[in-house]
Every structure is written in structure tokens, then in C-alpha cells.
Amino acid sequence: MVSLGAICGMTTTLFGSLFALPRCMYSMAIDGLLFGFLGNVNSKTQIPQVNLVISAFASAVIALLFDLEKLVEFMSIGTLLAYTIVSASVIILRYRPTYEIAASKPLTSPGSQISASTSELTTPASELINLTGTLRVQYSW
Numbered sequence: 001m002v003s004l005g006a007i008c009g010m011t012t013t014l015f016g017s018l019f020a021l022p023r024c025m026y027s028m029a030i031d032g033l034l035f036g037f038l039g040n041v042n043s044k045t046q047i048p049q050v051n052l053v054i055s056a057f058a059s060a061v062i063a064l065l066f067d068l069e070k071l072v073e074f075m076s077i078g079t080l081l082a083y084t085i086v087s088a089s090v091i092i093l094r095y096r097p098t099y100e101i102a103a104s105k106p107l108t109s110p111g112s113q114i115s116a117s118t119s120e121l122t123t124p125a126s127e128l129i130n131l132t133g134t135l136r137v138q139y140s141w
Helices: 002-030 049-065 068-095 110-114 124-130
Strands: none
Touching: 002 049, 002 068, 049 068
């Protein structure tokens, strides 16, 4: 009975991981942290199929290479590491000062600055310096 419970628990954890990994890869590809083709989804089902195939293949290869005891140890270490990283991130973000996003004033073009008065004249460089830390960087591979 205990072994049946262990098998059911590991199966549930495996399915949970298989559902999360392709979507995590998709989100990272959309943010530009992974290759762009990993950000594609099926137009009909809205599922990142390439990511699903890659993660299922990688999981199958790992399952074939290692015995069950090592896989359980890997899963435990991975879960512990993930919780540790999240906890450390919460502590870091808790004590980091917050900044208000400067969304009230849009960036101006150089042509519109010529007609501005000298008291309102700002350079694009100074506007970017004021927006440091508020812009989202997009990478493309």
C-alpha cells in the first residue's frame, strides 16, 4: 500500500513538472532569454508544442539513464533548490528600495525638444538616465 502511494505521488509530481516546464520555457522565450522559436504556440490549441516535445524527450532520456532512487534524489534536490532561491529572492526584494516608474512623462523625440522652452529642455540621455531600472530589456536570438 505504501509503494502504491509513492508511485501515485511521484506520478502526480512528474505530471506537474511536465505541465510547468514547457510553459516556463515559453515565458523565457517570450522575454528573450531563450531562442525565439521556443516562444511559438499552436494557433488552434495555444499550447507550446515544441517546448512540450523537448521537455518530454529530455525527461524520457533522464528516466532511462538513471534509476528510480537517483531520480527521487534529483527531484528532491531540485525542489529544495527552487524553494531556497524563491525564499532568498523574497528577502532580497523585501529590503530593496522601491522606485516609482516614470510613466507619467512620455519620452520626447529630438524634433519636439527644439521648440521647447529652456526650462523644459531635456536630452534623451537624461530621460533614459531617469528611467534607469524601469525599462524592460528585450533580447533577440
